[in-house]
Amino acid sequence: MMATPPERSARVRAVGLLSGGLDSTLAARVLLEQGIEVLGLNYSTGFCMNDHRRALGRSEDDPRRLRNEGLRAGSDLGIPIEILDAGEAYLKMVLNPKHGYGKRANPCIDCRIFMIHGAADYMREHGAQFVFTGEVLNQRPMSQHMRSLRLVEKECGIPGYLLRPLSAQHLPPTVPEQRGWVDRDRLLAICGRSRKEQIALSRTWRIEDYPQPSGGCCFLADESFARRFHDKKEHSDVENIRREELILLKVGRHFRLAPALKIIVARDESENNFLSRFVDSRWRFEVPDTGSPITLVEGEPDLEMRRLIAAITARYSDRRSEPLVEVSGRRAEHEERLVVSPLADQALEAYRI
Amino acid sequence: MDLTRERQKARSSPADEILDTVGLYCPIPIIRTAERMKRLAGGAVLEVISDDRVILIDMPAWCRSTGNAFLGSRQEGEEFRLLVRKKEGHA
Numbered sequence: 001m002m003a004t005p006p007e008r009s010a011r012v013r014a015v016g017l018l019s020g021g022l023d024s025t026l027a028a029r030v031l032l033e034q035g036i037e038v039l040g041l042n043y044s045t046g047f048c049m050n051d052h053r054r055a056l057g058r059s060e061d062d063p064r065r066l067r068n069e070g071l072r073a074g075s076d077l078g079i080p081i082e083i084l085d086a087g088e089a090y091l092k093m094v095l096n097p098k099h100g101y102g103k104r105a106n107p108c109i110d111c112r113i114f115m116i117h118g119a120a121d122y123m124r125e126h127g128a129q130f131v132f133t134g135e136v137l138n139q140r141p142m143s144q145h146m147r148s149l150r151l152v153e154k155e156c157g158i159p160g161y162l163l164r165p166l167s168a169q170h171l172p173p174t175v176p177e178q179r180g181w182v183d184r185d186r187l188l189a190i191c192g193r194s195r196k197e198q199i200a201l202s203r204t205w206r207i208e209d210y211p212q213p214s215g216g217c218c219f220l221a222d223e224s225f226a227r228r229f230h231d232k233k234e235h236s237d238v239e240n241i242r243r244e245e246l247i248l249l250k251v252g253r254h255f256r257l258a259p260a261l262k263i264i265v266a267r268d269e270s271e272n273n274f275l276s277r278f279v280d281s282r283w284r285f286e287v288p289d290t291g292s293p294i295t296l297v298e299g300e301p302d303l304e305m306r307r308l309i310a311a312i313t314a315r316y317s318d319r320r321s322e323p324l325v326e327v328s329g330r331r332a333e334h335e336e337r338l339v340v341s342p343l344a345d346q347a348l349e350a351y352r353i
Numbered sequence: 354m355d356l357t358r359e360r361q362k363a364r365s366s367p368a369d370e371i372l373d374t375v376g377l378y379c380p381i382p383i384i385r386t387a388e389r390m391k392r393l394a395g396g397a398v399l400e401v402i403s404d405d406r407v408i409l410i411d412m413p414a415w416c417r418s419t420g421n422a423f424l425g426s427r428q429e430g431e432e433f434r435l436l437v438r439k440k441e442g443h444a
Contacts, residue, residue: 040418044380054407055378067410068380074418081418082387083380 005179006129012181013037013128014163015119018081020069022198022210023166024134028077029205030165031132034183039126040081041119042070045090045111046243047219052250056270069211076209082122090114091246094220095238099151104226106218108143109152116156123158130161130176136198137167137191166190166198219250228254231353235259248278248296255312255351261299262353263309265316283331285309291318307338312351314342368400368436369393375404375432379411386412386437390421395441398424404431412437 006012014031018024018040028038044051054066074081093114097107112133119131135144142148149171153162160175168177168187177184190197202208211217219225228249232241235256251271252264266272272294275284283297283306295313310327319325320342327338372389374382382403389399401412409426412435416423424436 042380044384051378051380054405057405063407063410066407067414068383068407071380071383071411071414071418075414079418080420081415083384085381085384 006181011035011037012176013039013126014130014132014176015039015041015123015126015128016132017115017119017134018042018070018073018079019134020071020073020211021134022195022202022207023136023139025073025077025207025210026198026201026205027132027134027165028073028079029201029207030186030188031182032077032079034186036182038077038079039122039128040070040074040077040079041115041122042068042074042081042083043086043090043115043118044083045086045218046247047094049217049219049222052219056251056274058270072209076207084118084122086114086118088243091243094246095233095241102142102221104221104223105229106142106221106226108140109148111220112143112152113155116152116158116162120156120158120161123161129181130163130174131156131158132163132165134166135164137164137170139193163187225249228353231256231262235262244278245298248275248298251275252293252296253316254353255348256353257301257305257308257351258299261297261301261305263298263312264296265312266293266295281332283309283329285313285327285329287314287317287319287325288328293317306336307340308343310338311340311343312348314340315345315348317342366400366434367398369397371400371402373402375402377403378405379407382408383411383415386415387419390437390439393439395439398436398438401435401437403433403435406433408433408435 014036016028016038018028031038050066053061070081093110094107097110099109102108116131123131135149138145153159156162163174163176164171166188167190169189170191173184176182232245232249248264251274252266254262254264256262264275266275275294275296278296283301285295286292293313293316295309297309301309306329310329313327314320314325323341324339325342327340329336329338372385374385382401386401393399413423416437420440422438424438426433426435
C-alpha cells in the first residue's frame with residue numbers, strides 16, 4: 001500500500017528520520033516552514049557511542065553530552081519523536097549487508113534502506129503522505145552520492161515518496177512535489193561536504209543547540225570496533241552471532257589467543273562493572289586484592305591458555321612490575337589460582353585485535 | 354521490567370502506574386515509557402523509575418516533544434523517580 005493522499009482540508013503529514021544532527025533538524029524545519037506536519041523517528045541501533053557511554057555510567061561524563069539528540073531536536077522543533085528499537089532484524093542486516101561495508105564495519109546503504117523501510121511502515125500506520133531524510137547529495141562517500149541515493153530510494157519500498165529536502169532541487173521531483181503537497185521552489189539545493197549553507201540556515205532559524213558533525217557517533221564506523229567486528233565474523237558462524245557478543249566488542253582491550261578463543265580485558269572500573277554483567281558461564285580472571293582488570297573469556301581455554309590469560313591479566317593489574325603474580329580464574333562455582341609472570345608487552349602485541 | 358518491584362513501589366507512589374526501568378539505559382526507558390503511555394488514559398500519571406541519570410534530560414525533552422506533561426523527579430539513592438502525565442484526548 002502506498003501513502004494515503006491527504007484529506008482536502010487536512011494538513012500534509014510527513015515522517016522523517018531525525019537523528020538530531022543539524023541536517024535532519026534542518027530538513028524537518030524546511031518542511032515545517034511549509035506548514036507540513038512532521039513526525040520524527042529516531043532509531044536505537046545498539047551501536048550508538050553515546051548510548052554506550054551512558055551504559056558505562058562514568059560519573060565524569062557530562063549528562064548533557066550524553067542526551068538523546070533526537071529527543072532534544074524534537075523538543076526544540078515542537079514535533080513528536082518516536083524512538084524505535086532496531087532490534088534483531090538490524091543485527092542480521094549488520095552481519096550480512098547486501099550492499100557491503102564502507103571503510104570500517106559500516107553498512108551505510110543497507111542501514112539507510114532498513115531505516116527508511118521502517119519509516120515507510122510508520123508513514124502508512126500514521127496516515128502520513130511521504131518520508132523525508134536529512135541526506136545531502138555528495139556529503140558522504142558511501143551513502144550519499146547520486147547513485148546510492150537512487151539505489152536507496154529504489155529499494156526502500158516507496159519510490160517517489162522519499163524526499164530529501166536539503167538537496168531536493170538537485171534530484172528528480174518526487175510525488176509530494178508533483179502533487180503540490182510540497183513546494184519544490186522552497187526546498188533546497190545543498191550539495192557536497194561543506195556545511196556553510198547548513199550553518200547559515202541554522203543561524204537564520206536560530207537552531208543553535210545541535211551536536212557538532214563528527215561522523216563519530218556510530219561504533220560501526222569506528223576503526224578499532226571494526227577490527228574486532230570483522231575478527232568476530234571471521235572466527236564465528238555468522239548466523240549464530242548473538243547481540244551480546246557484539247555489545248562486548250564495544251568495551252576493553254581485545255586479544256585473540258586461538259581461532260576459537262579470545263579475551264576482553266577491561267580498561268577501568270566502569271568497564272569492569274560492565275563486563276561483570278556478562279560473566280554468566282564464562283571464565284573470568286582478575287588479580288585479587290589489588291587494582292585489577294576483569295578479563296572475560298570467550299571460548300574454552302585449556303590450562304596452558306588459562307596461564308596465558310592470567311599472565312595478560314597480571315600485565316594490566318597494579319602488580320604488573322612484580323616478577324610473579326597470583327591470579328584468580330573463576331568459572332561459575334569453580335575457582336583456581338595461578339601464579340604467573342606478567343606477560344611482556346612485545347609478546348602481548350601478537351594477540352591484540 | 355521487574356513486576357514485583359513495581360508492585361512494591363506502587364504502594365508509595367502518587368502515580369496511576371509505575372514503570373521500573375532500573376538497569377536499562379536510554380533510550381530503552383524512553384521506548385518503554387512511550388509503549389506504556391499508549392495504554393494509559395488521557396490525564397493518567399505514570400511514574401518511571403530509572404538509574405540512568407541522563408533520563409533527567411531525556412524525559413523532559415520527550416514530554417515536550419510529545420505534548421505529555423513532565424511533572425518532576427526526585428532521587429532516592431541511586432534511583433530517579435520521574436512523573437509524567439499523559440496528555441488529554443489520547444486514549
